[in-house]
Amino acid sequence: MSSIVRVKQKQIAELMNKGKRLDGRELNDYREIKVEMGIIEKAEGSARVLLGKTEVLVGIKIEAGEPFPDTPNEGVLTVNAELVPLASPTFEPGPPDENAIELARVVDRGIRESKAVNLEKLCLEPGKKVLVVFIDVYVLNHDGNLIDASALAALAALVNTKMPKYEIEEGEVKVKPGYIPLPMQNYPIAITFGKINGKLAIDPWLEEEQVMDSRLTMAIEKDGKICAIQKGGTGYFSTEQIFEVSKIAQEKASEIRKLVVKE
């Protein structure tokens, strides 16, 4: 940690001791969220999420393909994340690094473990042809908490997805006219906390991420269960902090879910 970062950490930690943050929020305040859906016409589904100044675009593409041998009756879901160099001076061109891979895998875990998409309904011919859903996360501006922004954008894009009607005719995959929505059955929301000098703050932005010693993400399903967790960073948490995070995450998730899912 450079000395400038250390000075900043001291400043942020002192503020947090008074329950305040550099950008004026309180410890359990989320930044303003904006969700736009269906902004890429060529994609089957798409969404852009603005979380403060963090901006993430997710596009969904659907293709016919082969199932995995261990799940012959289920469609395939894959998540990839690109930290494109235009999003931050710290991002470099090249294949996904460990941060991009972790981001994609945490987004994937929330969607997969909550069974957000009913993959059995994406099977065309058991063991031979299924639909493959590609979720591509494109980070456009990095101002902290990429996990929550990406998970929300991915969910919004899935909700927005209209897929072509595929049918099997004489062993061939045929595309019929018309579109149907993806078979959605759950709506996971990821909530991340940063830990700075022993204190927790929800939705850490870039200045806080640079000085935080660890983060904890929990993905919460529509019925309030936890479906994915990831701890990151080189610090640690006490058990009390972990249980505190789970309770606040559960509350926040149901608020944020309303932005994407109209009950």
Add this chain to the structure above:
Amino acid sequence: MPKAEEKLIGKDGIRIDGRKFNELRPTKIEIGILSNADGSAYIEQGKNKILAAVYGPHEVHPKHLAQPDRSILRCRYHMAPFSVDERKSPAPSRREMELSKVIRESLEPSIFLEYYPRTSIDLFIEVLQANGGTRCSGITVASLALADAGIPMRDLIAACAAGKVEGQLVLDLNDEEDKKGEADVPVAYTPNLNVITLLQMDGQLTLEEFEQTVNLSLEGCKQLYAMQKEALKVKYVAVKEEVDE
């Protein structure tokens, strides 16, 4: 092939491999078994067979990665192609890259990296055979390899998963329980500092179940911690006797 009807937990509460709900797999630990490495350790936990080796602190390559105020910890978790049922490509998978990252981040809080500025500590974890819970066994054995390398540490770190299988909370899931179960929560814990340095979860748990599962895995970590200390004693008491002779 097991029949589709076969249960993972019997009516008497005994699991498929004969364990009770709160029982660890039979575990064997050895320390200092690779002569070239500065520190090494080997663990067998059930059918998991994992080697860990530490090189360093030594000069960093490439040099620009060096930090002026501390050592850097680098970690590679890797599975042998023959460690699983279907041959695994030896190229690092996305899963292995994520695990390398979370394992590194779980061990870093225990190491006094500031004692060795401008150096690196390189940690290699090779999974020779995998049968569920390899990230946890990997952390447990890696912490011992670091200790064997003589690197100053705040405490050992022990890791163990707990999860939910057929509606019951169980400790230290094997591969079959992990794949067919409802949830898996790997935890790394350091008893002296009483903090959690790795926490992941997949599956579905209510908040109450989650609390119980974390507490169950902490019990497993404490048992493994005792085995870790015992293994270090066995190695270094033996060395001391040799020196005394």
